[in-house]
Amino acid sequence: MAFVNSDAPGSLNFDSMQAVKLLVAGGFGVGKTTLVSTVSEITPLRTEELLSEIGADVDDLTGVEGKTTTTVALDFGRITINPQVVLYLFGTPGQDRFWFMWRELSVGALGAIVLADTRRLEDSFAAVDYFESRHIPFIIAVNCFDGADVYEEEEVRGALDLGDDVSIVLCDVRDRQSAKFVLVRLLEHVMATATAPPSPRVSQPLR
Numbered sequence: 001m002a003f004v005n006s007d008a009p010g011s012l013n014f015d016s017m018q019a020v021k022l023l024v025a026g027g028f029g030v031g032k033t034t035l036v037s038t039v040s041e042i043t044p045l046r047t048e049e050l051l052s053e054i055g056a057d058v059d060d061l062t063g064v065e066g067k068t069t070t071t072v073a074l075d076f077g078r079i080t081i082n083p084q085v086v087l088y089l090f091g092t093p094g095q096d097r098f099w100f101m102w103r104e105l106s107v108g109a110l111g112a113i114v115l116a117d118t119r120r121l122e123d124s125f126a127a128v129d130y131f132e133s134r135h136i137p138f139i140i141a142v143n144c145f146d147g148a149d150v151y152e153e154e155e156v157r158g159a160l161d162l163g164d165d166v167s168i169v170l171c172d173v174r175d176r177q178s179a180k181f182v183l184v185r186l187l188e189h190v191m192a193t194a195t196a197p198p199s200p201r202v203s204q205p206l207r
Contacts, residue, residue: 018084021108022186024075024091025130026115027123031143032091033075035115035173039180040077040089074105079183087183092127102130111190112138113182115173119148121159128160137190139167141182165193 024032037044075091090105106112112131116124124140131138142156151159153168162168167189171178 018086020085020087020110020187022087022089022183023105023109023112023136024089024115025102025112025127025138026092027117027120027127030115030117030120030123031173032115035113035141035143035179035182036075036077036089036091038173038176039079039183041080042078045074045076074101079180106130106134106136109136111186112136113141113186114138116140116142116156116160117145117148118142118151118156119145121156124160128162137186137193139169139182139186139189141173141185142168142170143173144170 024035026032033044074093075089077089077091079087079089081087090109092102092105112127114124114127114131128138128140140156140160140162142151144150150170153170156168157164157166167185169182169185171182173179173182
């Protein structure tokens with residue numbers, strides 16, 4: 001399977017593309033597997049294992065106490081935009097010990113969604129830093145968990161130390177329309193920032 005070259009200079013032309021690789025990243029338990037499963041038109045591939053007592057010391061379940069499984073390699077799904085454009089979604093593992101998979105998964109990726117949970121916003125920093133350092137366009141999708149505080153876009157932007165060039169969207173990854181909207185925003189962001197210079201970053205804490 002051939003993916004569009006994410007390192008190619010110049011503007012993007014989706015009319016000529018046939019396979020577009022996108023990543024879904026973020027911290028442990030933030031909803032990556034759910035997003036891929038919600039939008040995929042095929043039965044998604046999952047590589048999940050049950051959480052065990054052995055991993056209790058390294059798996060922080062704060063805020064996701066009901067979670068019983070974890071992705072150990074990747075999630076994979078597909079959604080067809082039109083006959084010329086097919087999106088292939090790769091969900092990354094969220095735990096530190098599986099981050100060696102990120103390098104392989106990011107090869108050929110056109111863009112990425114960084115899922116964020118405002119209760120554990122610091123878990124998003126690793127993904128943000130990863131994609132910034134590799135110049136892979138990304139957006140922040142704040143997954144609105146039941147009972148979690150809701151913050152304005154600019155509050156999230158300041159807390160994550162992001163420039164104005166990074167799009168931020170609120171979503172519920174359990175809802176298909178909401179999850180599809182996130183994908184649309186990512187594609188719009190990729191096209192809009194293909195040749196644009198990055199904006200300066202200004203950091204402020206969430207209040």
